[in-house]
Amino acid sequence: MKSLTQALALLLTTTTLVLALPAPELVARTAPNIPTASTAKSLLTGLTVKAQGSSDGYSRDLFPHWITQSGTCNTREVVLKRDGTSVVQDSACAATSGNWYSPYDGATWTAASDVDIDHVVPLSNAWKSGASAWTTAQRQAYANDLTNPQLLAVTDNVNQAKGDKGPEDWKPPLTSYYCTYARMWVKVKSVYKLTITSAEKTALTSMLNTC
Template sequence: MASVLIPASAHAADPGDTIALPVRDALAALPIQEESRAGYSRDKYRHWIDADRDGCSTRNEVLLEEAVTAPEQGANCTLAGGSWYSPYDDATFTQARALAIDHLVPLAESWDSGASAWTTQERTAYANDLDDARALIAVSATSNRSKSDQDLATWQPPADGYRCTYATDWITVKTRWSLTIDPAEQAALTGTLDGCPNTPIDVTLAR
């Protein structure tokens, strides 16, 4: 696997390459394109699979990985106890059922910005991406419902202190999956990053 530093003007990286560049440069490198939700259905993304056949679905894999206090794992990956921190609303939860696993860049948003042209296998990989910890995140079910399928132009985490991380991770996921952004999204990301450090991102390209 290659590791390369790519300037904003270059587009020579291949899937499996790891790129590193400041987040503002990563934002500038994302193609700008109007979005279309024509033909979208959540059913076109098979999610919460058990890719490694260990009995735990993608949802439970994320809950196990992100637990502040590890839950007990029973038969069929049933989880009991444990605690989790939801950065969207700066809140801690002690019951797994109070949490949702959020696609940081929502499934519908990925469809709008390029995934409509993907294969079924690519959409399944996106919906269950455990290879980059920024792609899926355990958050309160309340904040997940509030966000729904919105991008940064219309929704940002209620916890102000998390917004720089959220914008940076959003750009990282879009970079990883070679997705586009629309003009309103670009403006929102730019406005958010104006108040943030120009954090370097390091990401392995999925496609």
């Protein structure tokens, strides 16, 4: 009887300890090819400072996006899988369950419908800073870039609030993400040889100084 009582006590203690453990915290997955702060600062100095061009002629349709990447998976579904944890996809590659942490605002989500895939440097911004002269194939590559830090799973209404604004007009709600955001932005602009405005450069410099 004594051994049974001791065993039950041990079981209860173990159960209590397990229940007391904190749930694993979701953290942001790292986008690919983000430069260090020092490299980003160097890249920033190499960008051409120029007033934004006209938005005349711009249309999202000129940047074919969410193309098929492999099998039946399109770009959005690939990023959802990459940026989420425990993501389950159906036979059509749509995410049916999973967990996503939005690095812009720190929110967590369990439904893919609550998550947008943000173009870090928005398509409209790219158009006004050089992409208007690109071919459709070049714009398609830009809109579906999985190699550089251009695509990120974030809270849908935060992405909508950002719209096509540059860092001079919009920054992530989490100031702790300023450094990473600026590093990503500069990398994308550098890779695609897009111009920046003077206000944009000032904002990026300030954000990089938080690193």
